[in-house]
Amino acid sequence: MTLALIAFGMFTVIELAVWIKPLWRYRRFLASTVLLGLSVSTGFIFGLKPSIGTLLFLVFGVYRMINLLRIIEGRTNADHLYKVARNASFWLIAIQVILLLLVQLFSQISVNTDLMWVIVAISQIAIALFVLTVTIRNLRQSTAPKINKKHTDAELPTVTIAIPARNETEDLKACLQTLVASDYPKLEILVLDDCSQNKYIAEIIKDFAHDGVRFLQGQAPPERWLAKNYAYQQLYDAASGDIIVFCGVDTRFEAGGIRQMVELMLQKKKNMLSLVPVNRTPGKYQLENMMVQPGRYSWELALPRRFLNRPPVLSTCWLISKEALKAAGTFKAISRSNTPESHFAKYASQHNDGYSFLISDHSIGLRSQKSFVEQRYTAIRTRYPQVHRRPEIVAALTLAEIFVLLAPFLCVWYAIYVGNLSLLALFVVSSMLLTGFYSSIVTLTYRKSLIRGLWLLPFAAIYDICLLNYSMWQYEFREVIWKDRNVCAPIMRTYPKLPETR
Secondary structure (H helix, E strand, C coil), X not given: CHHHHHHHHHHHHHHHHCCCHHHHHHHHHHHHHHHHHHHHHHHHHHHHCCCHHHHHXXXXXXXXXXXXXXXXXXXXXHHHHHHHHHHHHHHHHHHHHHHHHHHHHHHHCCCCHHHHHHHHHHHHHHHHHHHHHHHHHHHHHCECCCCCCCCCCCCCCCEXXXXXXXXXXXXXXXXXXXXXXXXXXXXXXXXXECCCCCCHHHHHHHHHHHHCCEXXXXXXXXXXXXHHHHHHHHHHHHCCCCEEEEECCCEECCCCHHHHHHHHHXXXXXXXXXXXXXXXXXXXCCCCHHHHHHHHHHHHHCCCCCCXXXXXXXXXEEEEEHHHHHHXXXXXXXXXXXXXXXXXXXXXXXCXXXXXXXXXXXXCCCEECCCHHHHHHHHHHHHHHHCCCXXXXXXXXXXXXHHHHHHHHHHHHHHHHHCCHHHHHHHHHHHHHHHHHHHHXXXXXXXXXXHHHHCCHHHHHHHHHHHHHHHHHHHHHCCCEECCEECHHHHHCCCCCCCCCC
């Protein structure tokens, strides 16, 4: 054990040496050396003294190795890589050292195992109750209020529907059919052909030209722009409406939906709204499909985001006043952001509480027809950027999800195995609270109660953990394709032609 600790310390010192500027030029050799040594020493420490503490130590060691791998891979510009990899290295090393100290401390004192399990059970109940309470509160606050006063056609502001389209099929046509049937009196519909590689959009253009739909021929995005943001910027530049509604081709509207959205925006005196649509209900045996979208909504609604200064938001359909969009810097301010709507929601919420996150009801009638495959691709595309592309945060979230969402269900079986009825009762309570949380999210997603929502959470937690880590791996070492484009370059700042700073 002593030799393993000495080896761990030695390779940690070498890793710290990587961040000395004169030695940065030898980073690949040093990182390769540390990677080999760290994998052996970390594995030996866990193997020689297996415990929860050393298991956590091993997990964070794996993420340290991932951080070292991205130094070896060197896909990112050297200056940017130095900054982000150094921060991750310092955090992960610090956590591993603290865990080793805690393991050493607990090995020297006697621990009451029964008391420890009771503390774990009570803490899980407290966390589960907090998650359920926050979710219910957010759901209530997101319920669309009744319209108290309706505006005349003359009083309503002009609205532009902005739709980026690339290599679309029938979805664009179906979306436009619902929009041209809208009863909104001052409506402009813009569709931007984002350099499509097929000719089907041209056929759709001909079909809807007589309905007043205006099509724009998009330009290829500059190197440092995410393609979707550049498409949005072009739509913004061409829009003439006082309010711009951004939506995808998989969105469907009721005839009175646009008017209802604008009325809500005016009544609540907001500059921006983001709406939760009704989603397609998966088939009885499509369990994976039922984990993607509810998981995405859970992250938006199960956290006290107002307190965290990050309001909940969705990209399906959101509307914002053109003046507020301009004041927030337009899309030029967040050309690389994978979720630009988050920036504008945060800006609006900080200026006269100008933002609301609302659930579409029957009067709005907003629906999403996004396929389950596209839902999964969207989750992969957004998950790692949402945690600021930091492996140490991925590690922390992975362990948090295991402890909060998965462990209570596993502990139920442990309590049954040891025959501790008091402990079993505590873990059952936390499991039921979590089941109530996830069931409410499933009901929101599909606007119906589904029995699967009562038992799917443990599997959904495992799926979300895998999705988060897969998203990290794809961004760091592979490709993330969206609309036939690799989005890694603008998001990860992988510009190989830039000179390295040595």
